[in-house]
Amino acid sequence: MVATIAETDESAESEDVIDSHKRREILSRRPSYRKILNELSSDGPGVPKIEEEKSEEERTPPHIATMAVPTSIYQTSTGQYIAIAQGGTIQISNPGSDGVQGLQALTMTNSGAPPPGATIVQYAAQSADGTQQFFVPGSQVVVQAATGDMPTYQIRAPTTALPQGVVMAASPGSLHSPQQLAEEATRKRELRLMKNREAAKECRRRKKEYVKCLESRVAVLEVQNKKLIEELETLKDICSPKTD
């Protein structure tokens, strides 16, 4: 684990006067890694910028003609690939199709306003066998296993009847029974966890990039410093030649 600067500073503190609130405040005031790195990059050349995610979205045409860098890729039992990108976009590609071609771009109903022309995936709550299902147009079902460290996804033909407790595209306004409310809450929680999981991954990736950037900056500055010291010594020699 990477020790934070604040923690090391705090360990040097002789008293416990600095309460956790203050420390928290100091920590929370830190700008995001993206901001810091972008500020660094504006300071000098050679410092890579962390791309704003928005810019990537902007670059992507509304029809999702290009394949966005997926957050997670899963292979189904039938050999198909499911890429879950940021923003809740699910892309399904068939083996044999050339890369981008053959992709279906699907947007989950609860991931914000879908772009025009996007296909709607109907997300259902936990089914009886402990799985979660995304209902995909074309009479297929993306099933997420609930157990195991790695979430697994399968594309299945839907079973004859919906599993017990499955709500098809339940809109908040149509929920009535406590069971439905509980399912909605569970569904929201699962979605929130999934998003936070991806956010944490992205955050860690940015942090690594940030640290790398700082390290390379240190290396550059050390070289600069060394050169300046040498230059200073040279100038000293010129200005005050030895009289021996």
Added chain:
DNA sequence: TCCTCATATCGTCAGCCCGG
């Protein structure tokens, strides 16, 4: 081969910040 330790990675929670 097994055990221990250090380190890395991941998921989750809590709290802050920011845009709408």
Added chain:
DNA sequence: CCGGGCTGACGATATGAGGA
């Protein structure tokens, strides 16, 4: 004010190195 994103903190788990 609220919802969602970001990130520090924490615990769990995985992995690799080194010693018995």
